[in-house]
Amino acid sequence: DQQVKQNSPSLSVQEGRISILNCDYTNSMFDYFLWYKKYPAEGPTFLISISSIKDKNEDGRFTVFLNKSAKHLSLHIVPSQPGDSAVYFCAASANRGGGADGLTFGKGTHLIIQP
Amino acid sequence: DAGVIQSPRHEVTEMGQEVTLRCKPISGHNSLFWYRQTMMRGLELLIYFNNNVPIDDSGMPEDRFSAKMPNASFSTLKIQPSEPRDSAVYFCASSPHRSGNTIYFGEGSWLTVV
Numbered sequence: 149d150q151q152v153k154q155n156s157p158s159l160s161v162q163e164g165r166i167s168i169l170n171c172d173y174t175n176s177m178f179d180y181f182l183w184y185k186k187y188p189a190e191g192p193t194f195l196i197s198i199s200s201i202k203d204k205n206e207d208g209r210f211t212v213f214l215n216k217s218a219k220h221l222s223l224h225i226v227p228s229q230p231g232d233s234a235v236y237f238c239a240a241s242a243n244r245g246g247g248a249d250g251l252t253f254g255k256g257t258h259l260i261i262q263p
Numbered sequence: 264d265a266g267v268i269q270s271p272r273h274e275v276t277e278m279g280q281e282v283t284l285r286c287k288p289i290s291g292h293n294s295l296f297w298y299r300q301t302m303m304r305g306l307e308l309l310i311y312f313n314n315n316v317p318i319d320d321s322g323m324p325e326d327r328f329s330a331k332m333p334n335a336s337f338s339t340l341k342i343q344p345s346e347p348r349d350s351a352v353y354f355c356a357s358s359p360h361r362s363g364n365t366i367y368f369g370e371g372s373w374l375t376v377v
Contacts, residue, residue: 191354191368248297251366255305
């Protein structure tokens with residue numbers, strides 16, 4: 149049973165427009181959420197995160213929104229650039245009070261930015 | 264700074280053979296993770312270590328899989344005997360202790376079992 153779900157395997161967006169990637173989770177114990185970006189033949193790299201005490205976190209062109217009541221988060225990329233074409237993984241963690249626990253990942257969304 | 268280093272990058276092996284994947288975490292990181300990526304299941308956590316001690320191995324698919332961390336700078340994931348369904352990309356990742364939940368991935372080991 150997938151605890152972190154990314155229901156869109158792929159998304160195509162025109163360069164310069166907004167990209168919105170969605171993620172849903174089922175585990176109420178999750179209190180920290182992250183987005184990772186992955187290029188082909190490389191490992192995932194950390195992009196942006198948000199704690200459950202916040203509903204928005206912004207870093208340059210990237211903003212993550214968290215709706216705890218809906219158990220939903222989204223990643224907005226504005227404006228989208230060709231280099232943003234990659235697979236984006238949503239991840240979640242239930243911090244058990246110390247040390248890094250393993251993250252639970254969604255299956256990923258392949259974002260394609262069209263010129 | 265050196266990131267997480269994995270070897271081999273690519274391995275093709277015959278069914279029934281033993282496979283050993285290796286990982287060197289980022290220096291100073293106390294937590295180490297092994298993940299497996301497949302098309303069907305995405306990124307799955309297999310096992311993770313804190314201070315070289317296995318904490319959660321509930322993701323290890325079966326007894327054919329084993330992982331060790333003999334010291335803070337080295338870990339192995341072994342599959343014996345290997346099967347075609349083990350074909351996947353295996354990622355090692357590490358994280359500093361008590362620094363939050365961001366983990367840093369290596370470039371992965373691409374395993375093909377024929």
